[in-house]
Amino acid sequence: xxxxxxxxxxxxxxxxxxxxxxxxxxxxxxxxxxxxxxxxxxxxxxxxxxxxxxxxxxxxxxxxxxxxxxxxxxxxxxxxxxxxxxxxxxxxxxxxxxxxxxxxxxxxxxxxxxxxxxxxxxxxxxxxxxxxxxxxxxxxxxxxxxxxxxxxxxxxxxxxxxxxxxxxxxxxxxxxxxxxxxxxxxxxxxxxxxxxxxxxxxxxxxxxxxxxxxxxxxxxxxxxxxxxxxxxxxxxxxxxxxxxxxxxxxxxxxxxxxxxxxxxxxxxxxxxxxxxxxxxxxxxxxxxxxxxxxxxxxxxxxxxxxxxxxxxxx
Amino acid sequence: xxxxxxxxxxxxxxxxxxxxxxxxxxxxxxxxxxxxxxxxxxxxxxxxxxxxxxxxxxxxxxxxxxxxxxxxxxxxxxxxxxxxxxxxxxxxxxxxxxxxxxxxxxxxxxxxxxxxxxxxxxxxxxxxxxxxxxxxxxxxxxxxxxxxxxxxxxxxxxxxxxxxxxxxxxxxxxxxxxxxxxxxxxxxxxxxxxxxxxxxxxxxxxxxxxxxxxxxxxxxxxxxxxxxxxxxxxxxxxxxxxxxxxxxxxxxxxxxxxxxxxxxxxxxxxxxxxxxxxxxxxxxxxxxxxxxxxxxxxxxxxxxxxxxxxxxxx
Numbered sequence: 001x002x003x004x005x006x007x008x009x010x011x012x013x014x015x016x017x018x019x020x021x022x023x024x025x026x027x028x029x030x031x032x033x034x035x036x037x038x039x040x041x042x043x044x045x046x047x048x049x050x051x052x053x054x055x056x057x058x059x060x061x062x063x064x065x066x067x068x069x070x071x072x073x074x075x076x077x078x079x080x081x082x083x084x085x086x087x088x089x090x091x092x093x094x095x096x097x098x099x100x101x102x103x104x105x106x107x108x109x110x111x112x113x114x115x116x117x118x119x120x121x122x123x124x125x126x127x128x129x130x131x132x133x134x135x136x137x138x139x140x141x142x143x144x145x146x147x148x149x150x151x152x153x154x155x156x157x158x159x160x161x162x163x164x165x166x167x168x169x170x171x172x173x174x175x176x177x178x179x180x181x182x183x184x185x186x187x188x189x190x191x192x193x194x195x196x197x198x199x200x201x202x203x204x205x206x207x208x209x210x211x212x213x214x215x216x217x218x219x220x221x222x223x224x225x226x227x228x229x230x231x232x233x234x235x236x237x238x239x240x241x242x243x244x245x246x247x248x249x250x251x252x253x254x255x256x257x258x259x260x261x262x263x264x265x266x267x268x269x270x271x272x273x274x275x276x277x278x279x280x281x282x283x284x285x286x287x288x289x290x291x292x293x294x295x296x297x298x299x300x301x302x303x304x305x306x307x308x309x310x311x312x313x314x
Numbered sequence: 315x316x317x318x319x320x321x322x323x324x325x326x327x328x329x330x331x332x333x334x335x336x337x338x339x340x341x342x343x344x345x346x347x348x349x350x351x352x353x354x355x356x357x358x359x360x361x362x363x364x365x366x367x368x369x370x371x372x373x374x375x376x377x378x379x380x381x382x383x384x385x386x387x388x389x390x391x392x393x394x395x396x397x398x399x400x401x402x403x404x405x406x407x408x409x410x411x412x413x414x415x416x417x418x419x420x421x422x423x424x425x426x427x428x429x430x431x432x433x434x435x436x437x438x439x440x441x442x443x444x445x446x447x448x449x450x451x452x453x454x455x456x457x458x459x460x461x462x463x464x465x466x467x468x469x470x471x472x473x474x475x476x477x478x479x480x481x482x483x484x485x486x487x488x489x490x491x492x493x494x495x496x497x498x499x500x501x502x503x504x505x506x507x508x509x510x511x512x513x514x515x516x517x518x519x520x521x522x523x524x525x526x527x528x529x530x531x532x533x534x535x536x537x538x539x540x541x542x543x544x545x546x547x548x549x550x551x552x553x554x555x556x557x558x559x560x561x562x563x564x565x566x567x568x569x570x571x572x573x574x575x576x577x578x579x580x581x582x583x584x585x586x587x588x589x590x591x592x593x594x595x596x597x598x599x600x601x602x603x604x605x606x607x608x609x610x611x612x613x614x615x616x617x618x619x620x621x622x623x624x625x626x627x628x
Contacts, residue, residue, distance in 0.1 A: 040416045041412075041419055071385065071405070073409075074405045074412065075409070077405075080434055081409060081431060082434060083412070083413035084416070089412075094388045095388045096395070098397070102397060120396060
C-alpha cells in the first residue's frame with residue numbers, strides 16, 4: 001500500500017513516524033515549508049527537520065523537535081555576544097542548517113538536499129518538501145503582518161490572529177516527486193498538524209490541491225476536546241471567531257476528505273459531521289494521543305486500516 | 315606609551331597578548347583580514363578571532379587558534395552529512411561566525427562588530443581589522459591561483475608558491491581608527507607573523523603603509539634558525555627562491571624599520587643586517603620563542619624596552 005502523508009511539525013512528524021514504523025505501507029511525506037526562514041544567514045526548515053529527525057529516531061523526545069542528546073554551546077556563546085537567542089539552535093541541529101545552506105547557496109534544490117540528508121540519516125521513507133520555491137507563511141495579527149517564526153517563536157503566539165497569507169503559493173511549483181507520489185498513492189493522510197499553518201500552505205499550492213481532489217484522503221484531527229494537542233491551532237480558531245473542535249477541522253478539509261479520524265473523547269461529534277456532509281465523509285473515533293513510539297504505530301495502524309476500508313468502498 | 319601592533323594569526327596573537335599583559339602600554343592591534351572568507355554562508359575572520367581569543371585568554375592552548383574547552387558536535391554532524399569538514403568549526407567558535415555574519419548581513423561594519431565582541435569578551439586592548447573592505451589574499455601557485463584558505467587549510471600549504479595578490483588592497487580604506495591609532499602611537503610593532511600572508515596584506519593598503527613610514531617601527535622575526543616557528547613562511551620564501559632567515563624578514567620590512575628583533579640563535583646575522591642598512595636599522599637579539607604566557611610577556615617587555623631606547627634616539 002502506498003501512503004502519502006501531509007505533515008507539518010511535531011504532531012505530523014509523530015504520525016509519519018508511526019506509519020513508517022508500522023511497516024504497513026510505502027511512505028512518502030510531503031512536508032510544509034511555509035515556516036522556513038533565514039536566521040544568521042542560515043536556511044532553516046523547521047518542519048522538514050522535525051519530520052526527518054523523528055523518522056530517523058533522533059528527535060528530542062521531550063520537545064518533539066530538535067535533536068536528541070543535543071548540546072548548546074553555540075547558542076550560549078551567541079547569547080554572551082548579545083545575539084538573538086530566541087530560536088533554539090542546538091549544536092547538532094546547526095549542522096543541518098549549515099550544510100543545507102551551503103548546498104542551497106551552491107544552487108542545489110531543497111528537495112535534492114533533503115533526499116541526500118535522509119540517506120545519510122538512514123531514513124527509508126521518502127521525504128519531500130512541498131516545494132523548492134519559497135512560500136513563506138505570513139500571520140496577519142493585531143500587531144501587523146508577521147513572519148511565521150516571529151509570530152510563533154519570537155512572540156510566542158501572543159498576537160491575535162486575523163488570517164494568513166501563503167505568499168507565492170499560487171505560483172509555486174510542487175517539488176519534484178510530489179505530484180507523482182500523490183498520483184500513485186492508495187491513500188493520502190493529512191497528519192494531525194496545525195490546519196492553518198502546517199497543512200494549509202501545502203494545500204495552497206494549486207497543483208497539489210487539484211491532484212489530491214482525486215484521491216482517498218483521511219485527516220486526523222489535531223484538536224481533541226476543543227484543545228490542540230500542541231501549538232496554537234485552537235487559539236487561532238478562537239481568534240478568528242471559530243469555536244475550536246474536531247468538527248471544524250473536518251470543515252477545514254471537507255472538500256478533500258473521504259474519511260476523518262477524531263479522538264474517542266470527541267465521539268459525540270461524529271453524527272454531526274456525518275450528517276453535515278451527508279455521509280460523504282466517514283468518521284472513525286480512536287485514541288489519537290501519541291505519547292510513546294508505540295502510540296504512534298497504533299494510530300498509524302488505525303489510520304491505514306480505516307484507509308483500507310475506505311478504498312474498498314470507493 | 316601607546317603601542318600599535320600589526321598582527322596575523324597565532325604568532326602575532328601571542329605577542330599582542332604579551333604586550334597587553336605586560337601592562338607597559340596602551341595597545342591597539344591592527345589585524346590582517348586577507349584570510350577572511352565565506353564558508354557555509356558564514357563570514358569567517360580567522361586572524362581577528364585568533365587575536366581576540368588570545369587577548370581574552372580563551373584560546374586553545376595547544377593549537378593557538380580556536381577556543382579553549384571547545385566541543386565539536388556540529389562539525390562531526392556536518393561530516394556525517396557528507397559536508398566539508400576541512401575547516402575546523404568548533405561549537406563555541408561557531409557562535410562568533412554566526413553572530414558576526416548576522417550583523418554584517420544587517421549592514422554593520424566588521425570594525426563595529428569586532429569592537430562589540432571585544433567588549434563582550436572583556437578585552438581591554440583595541441582590536442581593529444585592517445579594513446572593513448574585503449582584501450582577499452590570493453596565493454599564486456603551481457596549481458593555479460588559490461584563495462588563502464584553500465591553500466592554507468584545504469590543501470595544507472602543499473602547492474608551490476609563486477607569489478601573492480592582495481586583491482583590492484590599493485583601493486581599500488583602512489578601518490575607522492586605524493590611521494588615528496598609528497598617528498598617535500609611540501611605537502609600532504610588527505608581530506612575528508607570516509610576512510607574506512599576515513603582514514603584507516596590511517602593508518598593501520596605501521594609507522596604512524604611508525602613515526607607518528613616519529613612525530618608530532620594530533619588527534620581530536617569525537623565522538628562527540631558518541625555520542618558521544609555525545606555518546608556511548619558510549616554505550614560501552624557499553619556493554620563491556629566497557633562503558629563509560631572520561635577515562630576509564628584515565629585508566621584507568626594511569623601508570619601514572627602526573629596529574629589528576631576532577632570536578638569540580640568529581645573533582650571527584646581526585652585523586650583516588646592520589651593515590646592509592648602514593645602521594639605520596638597530597638589531598636586538600633576544601629569546602623570541604613564546605611557549606608560555608610568561609614567555610609572551612617577556613618578549614613583549616623586550617620589545618617595548620627596545621622601543622623606548624629607539625624612541626629616545628630618534
